[in-house]
Amino acid sequence: MTSEEPDNSQLASLDSQTGQYVENSALKAEISxxxxxxxxLKKMLLAHTECCGYSRICSHSKSPPCNEKNTAASN
Incomplete structure (x- = not known):
């Protein structure tokens, strides 16, 4: 941590001194x-890469990867 980056205790005291606690809490929730x-999204990209590779365009977007689709279709 550099001298420019405050630690959590410094942030907490800054919050109480400036009255921005609610705003900072909302930002932390949005970050989470x-x-x-x-x-x-990383999990979805990994599933897509394992299914279709890097260069193919597929139509399963946010649905299950090709392998799961094909398995379900054959059952």
């Missing part, structure tokens, strides 16, 4: 939501 969404 975006991080969770990023994890989901």
């Amino acid at each position: 939501r975006l991080q969770a969404e990023l994890i989901d």
Whole structure:
């Protein structure tokens, strides 16, 4: 951590001194939501890459990967 980056205790005291606690909490919640969404997108990209490779365009977008689709279709 550099001297420019405050630690959490410094941020907490800054929040109480400036009255921006609610705004900072909302930003932290949004960061958490975006991080969770990023994890989901990475999983989807990995599934797509395993199914279709890097260069193919497929139509399963947010549906199950090709392998699962093909298995379900053959049952």
